[in-house]
Amino acid sequence: MPSVMLRKRExxxxxxxxxxxxxxxxxxxxxxxxxxxxxxxxxxxxxxKYAFEILDAPxxxxxxxxxxxx
Amino acid sequence: xxxxxxxxTEALIQEVLEVYPEKARKDRxxxxxxxxxxxxxxxxxxxxNRKSLPxxxxxxxxxxxxxxxxxxxxxxxxxHISHGPVGCGQYSRAGRRNYYVGTTGVNAFGTMNFTxxxxxxxxVFGGDKKLSKIMLEIEQLFPLNKGISIQSECPIGLIxxxxxxxAKKATKETGKPVVPVRCEGFRGVSQSLGHxxxxxxxxxxxxxxxxxxxxFPTTPYDVAVIGDYNIGGDAWASRTLLEEMGLRVVAxxxxxxxxAEMEKTPKVKLNLIHCYRSMNYIARHMEEKYxxxxxxxxxxxxxxxxxxxxxxxxxxxxxIKAGAERVIARYTAxxxxxxxxxxxxxxxxxxxxxxxxxxPRHVIGAYEDLGMEVVxxxxxxxxxxxxxxxxxxxxxxxxxxxxxTGYEFEEFVKRVQPDxxxxxxxxxxxxxxxxxxxRQMHSWDYSGPYHGYDGFAIFARDxxxxxxxxxxxxxxxxxxxxxxNDEAVKAVA
Numbered sequence: 001m002p003s004v005m006l007r008k009r010e011x012x013x014x015x016x017x018x019x020x021x022x023x024x025x026x027x028x029x030x031x032x033x034x035x036x037x038x039x040x041x042x043x044x045x046x047x048x049k050y051a052f053e054i055l056d057a058p059x060x061x062x063x064x065x066x067x068x069x070x
Numbered sequence: 071x072x073x074x075x076x077x078x079t080e081a082l083i084q085e086v087l088e089v090y091p092e093k094a095r096k097d098r099x100x101x102x103x104x105x106x107x108x109x110x111x112x113x114x115x116x117x118x119n120r121k122s123l124p125x126x127x128x129x130x131x132x133x134x135x136x137x138x139x140x141x142x143x144x145x146x147x148x149x150h151i152s153h154g155p156v157g158c159g160q161y162s163r164a165g166r167r168n169y170y171v172g173t174t175g176v177n178a179f180g181t182m183n184f185t186x187x188x189x190x191x192x193x194v195f196g197g198d199k200k201l202s203k204i205m206l207e208i209e210q211l212f213p214l215n216k217g218i219s220i221q222s223e224c225p226i227g228l229i230x231x232x233x234x235x236x237a238k239k240a241t242k243e244t245g246k247p248v249v250p251v252r253c254e255g256f257r258g259v260s261q262s263l264g265h266x267x268x269x270x271x272x273x274x275x276x277x278x279x280x281x282x283x284x285x286f287p288t289t290p291y292d293v294a295v296i297g298d299y300n301i302g303g304d305a306w307a308s309r310t311l312l313e314e315m316g317l318r319v320v321a322x323x324x325x326x327x328x329x330a331e332m333e334k335t336p337k338v339k340l341n342l343i344h345c346y347r348s349m350n351y352i353a354r355h356m357e358e359k360y361x362x363x364x365x366x367x368x369x370x371x372x373x374x375x376x377x378x379x380x381x382x383x384x385x386x387x388x389x390i391k392a393g394a395e396r397v398i399a400r401y402t403a404x405x406x407x408x409x410x411x412x413x414x415x416x417x418x419x420x421x422x423x424x425x426x427x428x429x430p431r432h433v434i435g436a437y438e439d440l441g442m443e444v445v446x447x448x449x450x451x452x453x454x455x456x457x458x459x460x461x462x463x464x465x466x467x468x469x470x471x472x473x474x475t476g477y478e479f480e481e482f483v484k485r486v487q488p489d490x491x492x493x494x495x496x497x498x499x500x501x502x503x504x505x506x507x508x509r510q511m512h513s514w515d516y517s518g519p520y521h522g523y524d525g526f527a528i529f530a531r532d533x534x535x536x537x538x539x540x541x542x543x544x545x546x547x548x549x550x551x552x553x554x555n556d557e558a559v560k561a562v563a
Contacts, residue, residue, distance in 0.1 A: 005354055005358065007354070007358075017354070019266070019351065019354075022119055022453045022455070023454075024454070024455045024458075026435055045111070046111070046113075046394060055116075062354070062357045062358040063358060064358060
């Protein structure tokens with residue numbers, strides 16, 4: 001369960017950053033991204049997949065979250 | 071010598087790798103690459119931030135160097151105790167030339183060495199008592215200090231001293247912040263982890279100190295300069311430009327910086343990151359906790375300065391945007407004169423770099439402004455994200471080397487034959503003896519500042535006086551110079 005820091009890049013893309021792993025990738029797709037449901041499976045720019053817990057509302061970004069490696 | 075093609079560079083890397091045993095070759099192969107600026111991600115071509123290979127010469131430092139030497143050391147009004155044996159503190163004392171204003175020993179302590187001077191006894195029985203005693207002594211001798219940081223050296227972690235408990239006790243006694251930093255040298259693969267640990271210590275022990283205290287008057291133009299260590303006065307040369315365009319620099323991290331400045335940083339509107347490698351952690355934290363955006367900038371060479379000033383101004387209103395244009399216009403005549411003077415003397419010269427956290431990519435622009443070309447670059451302790459940013463700055467088919475070994479670097483230089491090498495003190499005399507002009511790019515070879523427009527003039531002068539120094543013609547012993555000998559014989563006959 002790495003803790004992941006999410007931030008928005010200037011072009012609006014979400015950046016997925018894991019300090020411990022030296023991993024900084026863009027998020028290519030997020031399973032749920034609507035006002036009442038957010039989270040689920042994410043696919044990163046390098047093809048690897050992680051999963052966030054599903055939240056009731058989109059969180060305020062930047063934020064540190066726990067993600068599960070799939 | 072003409073620029074090398076991709077195939078030639080690849081062949082050179084293979085040739086250099088040939089002397090290694092198979093296992094070592096496999097490992098080192100991943101750290102050497104030919105640049106391909108079309109790539110988006112560096113991890114496709116180069117591996118970085120890995121353990122150095124035992125048995126090769128690496129020039130990396132340790133976590134203590136990253137914490138005490140880089141991040142904490144320049145904070146001038148705090149006392150940084152090198153907790154452990156005396157050597158680590160003494161040999162890293164003042165070598166980085168982090169300039170500051172203040173009276174050393176009274177209200178500023180940058181060039182002094184405070185150490186707990188561990189002896190066998192302290193290793194056997196623990197050093198906590200000694201540490202508390204030191205802090206009382208410091209309070210008596212240097213009452214104007216604003217706080218203390220305890221920079222652990224290797225033995226502290228090995229014997230398991232509880233410096234956090236001592237720090238808490240001392241804070242209670244003196245009422246000043248005492249920050250324990252667990253930066254034992256053996257942690258991590260290079261000084262890079264030391265930066266991270268130091269950033270985390272600032273986050274945990276310093277940054278929150280003024281949360282909820284709004285007595286500090288703020289303006290919409292407050293910024294903090296982060297990751298500028300004022301080497302030879304760099305931060306001052308950067309600060310003047312920012313202030314001239316109308317911004318208010320609240321804090322300097324950490325060159326010529328103070329504890330109060332760091333505590334006030336959460337009140338700023340924008341964090342400006344110069345050394346991304348050593349301080350991006352704290353910027354990311356402030357973005358998350360205090361919603362302060364951060365951007366990277368580059369103050370080496372007029373092209374990059376203008377680019378950065380406009381990029382910073384774009385985040386503010388029109389007065390700042392106009393201010394940025396005014397600053398650029400004001401210095402145009404000055405830097406054009408510098409380029410007109412030195413470009414003809416330096417045009418076409420080729421440079422190889424091997425430095426630390428930001429310069430392998432940041433100084434490329436400054437060399438290009440002088441008509442020079444960077445043909446090889448590498449980081450001692452860079453991570454993937456550093457190389458991501460580098461591949462775009464470098465030309466195609468140039469050399470990239472991560473954590474280069476002494477042998478590899480020498481072989482590369484012999485084959486590429488650059489006109490100038492920019493690296494550190496450990497490389498300096500090897501290459502000078504090989505007859506290659508050399509500049510120390512960690513501490514600006516006792517010169518500086520190199521940041522900002524003022525720094526660019528000094529940078530250009532230094533490069534010129536190194537490359538065009540007449541001594542390089544006399545490097546070879548006269549009797550080994552065959553041509554000269556033949557002519558002399560003819561003259562006698």
